[in-house]
Amino acid sequence: MIEIVNLSKRYGRHLAVDEISFEVQRGEVVGFLGPNGAGKTTTLRMLTGYLPPSSGAARIAGLDIFRESLEVRKKIGYMPENVPLYIEMRVKEYLRFRGALKGLSGSKLRTRLGEVMETCGLTHVRRKMIKTLSKGYRQRVGLADALIHEPELLILDEPTNGLDPNQIRAIRRLIQDLGQEHTILLSTHILSEVEMTCNKVVIIDEGRVKAADSPLNLISSMRRAGRVTMELKIAPEVGETVLPTLDNVTKVTSEPLQDGWTRFSVFVAPNTDTRIRLAALAAEKGWPLRSLARRNANLEEVFVELTRKD
Amino acid sequence: MRTFRILFFKELKSYFLSPFGWLICGFAALMQALSLSTTMKGFLDSPRSESLVFATFQAPTFWFYFLFLFPVLTMRLFSEESRAGTLEGLLTAPVKTWHVVLSKYFASYVTYLILWIPAFFHFKLFTIITNVPPPFSSGELVGVFSILALMGALFIAFGCLASCLTSSQIIAGVVCVGILFVHFLLGLITFFYGDQIDAAPFFSFISSREHLATFSRGLIDTRPIIYYLTTTSFTLFITHHLLDYRRWKP
Known part of the structure; x- marks a missing residue:
């Protein structure tokens, strides 16, 4: 057309x-x-x-x-x-x-x-x-x-x-x-x-x-497409050292929550799903786990990624 | 032709479906009546050799209101559209630029011609009311209305050009008055400096004042007819290209 x-x-x-x-x-x-x-x-x-x-x-x-x-x-x-x-x-x-x-x-x-x-x-x-x-x-x-x-x-x-x-x-x-x-x-x-x-x-x-x-x-196709957030009741340092040992995990950041839990953001390679292995890992180590979710990227992030000036 | 007709009637309606057109009509009728009655008083005071038509249109008050009709009629034609952005809608519809230019031009020209209807009836009323033979011949009446139509054709075109230059109505109006004033003054050069200067024939050729005097004696001269028609076409041609240039400039 x-x-x-x-x-x-x-x-x-x-x-x-x-x-x-x-x-x-x-x-x-x-x-x-x-x-x-x-x-x-x-x-x-x-x-x-x-x-x-x-x-x-x-x-x-x-x-x-x-x-x-x-x-x-x-x-x-x-x-x-x-x-x-x-x-x-x-x-x-x-x-x-x-x-x-x-x-x-x-x-x-x-x-x-x-x-x-x-x-x-x-x-x-x-x-x-x-x-x-x-x-x-x-x-x-x-x-x-x-x-x-x-x-x-x-x-x-x-x-x-x-x-x-x-x-x-x-x-x-x-x-x-x-x-x-x-x-x-x-x-x-x-x-x-x-x-x-x-x-x-x-x-x-x-x-x-x-x-x-x-x-x-x-x-x-977005870089940030694979990002999983999970909330565990462990010290931030423990998660940050253990979690990156899994395959396809590129980076882990943590954020302590007020009620003693810690929220981890796990960055994974595009088009892979690490949630099952993360859950298995938490079970194996006996870490209390209360939330595990993949954050879906949206068009806004694509837009910002493509057009930002920095 | 159909597109032209649609645009033409839309423009004409925009004059007469608002108080605007009627206000100008009223103003013009009032001024025409004033200059006629002033001239008639002059006739009472002293005998005159000229006809009533000639004397009315030679009164200095005529040029004062006459030259101000044009900016008022034309200043918003293109400038308002370009200010409001409606020009974009108009020019992205399947219309040619000359449709737009000519429809606007003829709509304001027709409005201008309508403004002279009261003046015509004033002269007719003179005979009906006073019950004396008219102090003018019908030839003079025909002459004066033809030159008014001719001058109007050119001056409305000047107004279109001025309106096309800017998106501000005020500036368009001022530019239009400026062009008309310069044109009028050029015609006055022989009046100030006499006809001994080399360019005198040229200045008297373009002098609207002289054209008006000739025609209101009932002399239909073909030279001014050609002059007004050609300059009108040329001015509209420039207007068309200005409007197109704004769209097509590199």
């Missing part, structure tokens, strides 16, 4: 996007992650034809974004960052205008208007002026605008930015539903959201792609 080859964007001396390449298949929901100023919005703006690339190329549904910009724009539903809307228009009026602009007319426009307002939960505010709507509703209007012409590809720039947790949930559920039949590229900072909604993640930093894979693969 999207093929990006060595796409770059330069603002004067500043290189905002540096030869990024990645692909998105039809039907995928892709999370586009990166710290602030990593080049996410610039990349999305290039894809939607708002900014020209300085070099490189991208194709959407087989069409070149630069030469066939108008055709490409018909296939994209784009929701820009902060969702700019004509605030003096009413919701339905705005959506009708946008729908007509994107080539819908007559009964087709009327049915689509009803459908998107239903999908985005806007039916009861359709007569309100956009300037009287809360941020969450404006976000939904933006989404309805992106959806109205039944685009093959949805590009959403921080769709949940500035919403409260309930609204974030609602938007996330909407994205999950839409992901059934659309290809979606969404940029965001909220990593739990990506873990829940996306089947592919592209992480960029300083204009370069740092990783592009499914969230599960990314997490399992």
